[in-house]
Amino acid sequence: MVRPVARQFYEDTLRTLVRRRVPFLVGGALALKHFAGIARDTKDLDIFLRARDVDRALEVLADEGFEVEKCFPHWLAKAWSGPHFVDFIYASANGLCAVDDRWFEHAAGCTLWGVPVLVSGAEEMIASKCFVMERERFDGADIYHLLEACGPDLDWSRLLSHFGEHWRVLLGHLVFFSFVYPQKRHCVPRHVMNALLERAKAEHRPEDVEVCRGTLLSREQYLVDLRERGYADARVAPHGNVAPKDLEIWTDAIGRRP
Structure with missing residues (x-):
């Protein structure tokens, strides 16, 4: 759910980016609504874009009178008007999950407030959320709602490719998913779960790295x-x-x- 005043700001932001031809993807709560049908009150708009496009996005919004700032150079910038703001995300805070061309190749199309936009793929949403395990924030519920809604149709090879050597993080979430939705375990293909479990058994010995x-x-x-x-x-x-x-x-x- 987006409040009317915030909605106007978000709509203006999207129209400006589209008009000025800045490539971007919509993520966050609006993407969750698109894929899983779950609506929640949101205080910001998450825009995903490649690092090379961030400065351009901030420039065109500054031209429209919005305040802009590159808050954390390695992953996050912002634009705001009064109490409302947009997050521009180009990687995860841990340095992983950088937004690249693949995100755009596999994006989904939709219309928000009359503006045609691209939405981050469910696979990329899951990958970026899997590493969020702060004391005050855990994105597990979003992940499991996405798996419950999209699991059978996911490109599992692409999803796995986002994790690389950190595949255990995905395995952990898949185990939790099977607990949260015991009747929906079929949403995770058996061969994916078996392959990850076998890999965990094969690589059980401690690593020689501190x-x-x-x-x-x-x-x-x-x-x-x-x-x-x-x-x-x-x-x-x-x-x-x-x-x-x-x-x-x-x-x-x-x-x-x-």
């Missing part, structure tokens, strides 16, 4: 492992690709809404 991958799931809850217990941060080189200076900005903002 890294904490919990930071890929929560920016705050595993800081003790980095600061006091000697673990390396999976978000920075050689394990990840977030620049230390960007990570410092992101960590300093703990406690404030992004």
Whole structure:
């Protein structure tokens, strides 16, 4: 559900981006409504776009009189008018799930407030949400609603490709899905579940690396492992690709809404 005043701002934003030919995808609560039919009150609009298009998007909205800011250089920018704002997301906060051409190749079309737009694919939505496990926010329910609604029709090979070496995160969510919807376990193909379980059994031995991958799931809850217990941060080189200076900005903002 979008309130009337916010709706006008979102509509103006979408029309401006379309008119100025900035490529983008709609995600978040509106995409969840599109795929799973679940409506909820939303205070912002999530726009996904490639990193190379972010500055252009901010420029055209600034031309329209909106305030804009690149809040966290490695993943998030914003545009707002009064209390209403749009999030421009071009990667996950952990440095994974960067928006690339594949997101656009597999996007779905729809119309929002009379504006023809592209919606982020369900596979990409699931992949980007799977790593959100903060104390104050867990996107599991969104993931399981998407699996319940779209599971049989998902491109599972494409979904798996988004996880790479972090496939265990997807497996964990699939196990939780089978608990949440026991009568809908068929929504996850048996061969996918079996392949992941067999891989988990085959790779059961500990890895010879002192890294904490919990930071890929929560920016705050595993800081003790980095600061006091000697673990390396999976978000920075050689394990990840977030620049230390960007990570410092992101960590300093703990406690404030992004």
